[in-house]
Amino acid sequence: MKDLGTVSQLQGHFEEEHSSEDKAVFQQLKGFFDKAKKKILGDRVDEVLSPNGERRTSGDLSIILSGYDPSWWEDQEMGASRSHIDTFKGVRDARVDFFVVETNKLLIRLDKLLSPDAPTDPKKRKAFEREIVRWVPDSEVPACLNCGRSFSLFTRRHHCRLCGGIMCDRCSEIMASSYAQKLINPAHSFSGDGFLKRSNSNTSLNSLMGADGEAVMRVCRTCRKLLERRDKMTELRNTTPPIVQIYDKMKQCIREAEQIIPEYMPMVDSLSQGETVYNYRQALILRTKLVKLYEAVDQLSKKILVMDLRPDQQSPNPRQVLLQKSIRMYASNFMQENMIGLQSLPSEEDYNKLRQARAAEIQRRIAAERRAAMEAQDRERAERDRQSREAANGQSLSPHEEGIKLGHRREASGGEGTKRKFLSGIVGSKTSGKVHTRNDSDGTGNSYSGWKPSEDPQRISRSNNADPMLQQMEIIRGYIKQAKEAHRSDEVTMLEQNLRDLAEEYRRQQQAANS
């Protein structure tokens, strides 16, 4: 076979030699493709290919030939997956452990170094320090491990008092001892910088005093990092950020308000109807309290909204802003729900008017009822007279007629009655027949185990003008007598209890009236 080398040569060769068999080759190729496609793609090809396989648009053809239409591809199965979390955790835990152990070691040493019986004399102190921490021998370290400067007469070796490592003066850190105190005892108050600023003059730390007379300690950068990290963690754990404090305060106010509202609402309802169940002043105090709480909630939530949590950063964290907005929204929702529902009390003057109006209304109703009762009595008397007259005439009433008359009589105080009896024959469930009785005796319904004292027939004439409370006590006494006669011990107990309550209430009312 001839090697045609470049593409242009191949093209030339093709045009020269094979232009005549062009069609045949194309057909042949197409046959291959079709077969292959049918195998690979199955039925789908049939849909795309026209029946005779000849007339196709170029677009179709390119898709078919390249096989790039993603819709033809089947969903790929999920490949093998592996979780690296455990590995990650293992590595991380080991690191955390390392740092925790290291930091704890440093803190223990720091505690020892700061013990009150540590010598102050520089020479003795050095010996004391070396007792606690093994210092790396000078000979082992020819150059600063941090910056690579070789030590000489001018570049002195310095030891970290916590790990014993060697570094040059420039790479060492000077820790204030008050900061060290705070590290080992978080209760120790501390303010200012934990580490002193390096100044050029402060090259030697032979004295244990810093520039401002505070005791200091030389440590390496690694130790500083570890200690500062620990400090930050404790700080985070022990202090609540101001935004949280304000939020807590706001929640406290909301809780208090929520306790007061259910107490206050019925008070307003009752007072604005002129009732005397609640004390007006008390309601006023509660209302003032509520208003103050609402104001507090409003102000605190506004404070939270405008709070800049990270003044050092140019654009605040969007999530933080969202949180602040949500808190404010919550507060204003709370206020909308409760403030608007917070009915105002009537003014004291209005309240007095309301009270008087209500008292007058009650008096009016009582008077009207009394009048109605009197009228009813009169009518009853007239009725009785008429009945006795009729009886004297030897005429007896049919029960139905009697019902009508009684209904009319009831109408005087009730306003209904006649309408009932027209229906009495029509409406009636199956029970009505059985127990519908006009008898006062217990002849019917053995299933009814209830007990009812009988009424005193003389009561109306006796009781029209008495104090309802005294009247009720009289009634209860009558009931007790009947209950005793019927050997109803439970009922006697209940009634006696009620009589005691009534007496107590009556005594209280009298006292209130007198004072």
Place this chain on the structure above:
Amino acid sequence: MASRGGPQRPNGASQGKICQFKLVLLGESAVGKSSLVLRFVKGQFHEYQESTIGAAFLTQTVCLDDTTVKFEIWDTAGQERYHSLAPMYYRGAQAAIVVYDITNPDTFGRAKTWVKELQRQASPNIVIALAGNKADLASKRMVEFDEAQAYAEENSLLFMETSAKTAMNVNDIFLAIAKKLPKSETSGTPQPRQGVRLNNEQGGQQSEGGCCK
């Protein structure tokens, strides 16, 4: 103050627990409160029921599964002059039936006022039932069933239309209340006599404690 109901009878050899509940009836005058309880307690109906003076007292026992419920019923007078007595009875009550007359819309309004008063001043756990009485007088109806039902649902009240005359729903409403009341020994009626005894004991202890020795 108000009665906290009677003692629970330490009985129950044959039956299960016996619970005692104080129930109060409230409503405008002449809506049929007395007729309703008379039907429930005695199975009777009086075409001419005299108006109640003060508060009438009745008891009735119903059996509910293994529990015997004894109702201590206080049927209050609907007339305004006796209104001052009502708190005495609803304050210690575990249940209340507020009755209105379906043929009289004013009584329905008054029933709402009673419900409001109960919600404000009665025990917070009180079971309140609304009874639209005189349901036999359907042709004269002025308060629609749906309206009352909606109101009852809004205020979580039990609701039935009743007729003391035909006995329709009378026992049912009392039974529904009995079912809704808590049956455990502790949550039932507090025992007043024990309460008194406790107070006495406390008093004794206090006087002892105050003594110099």
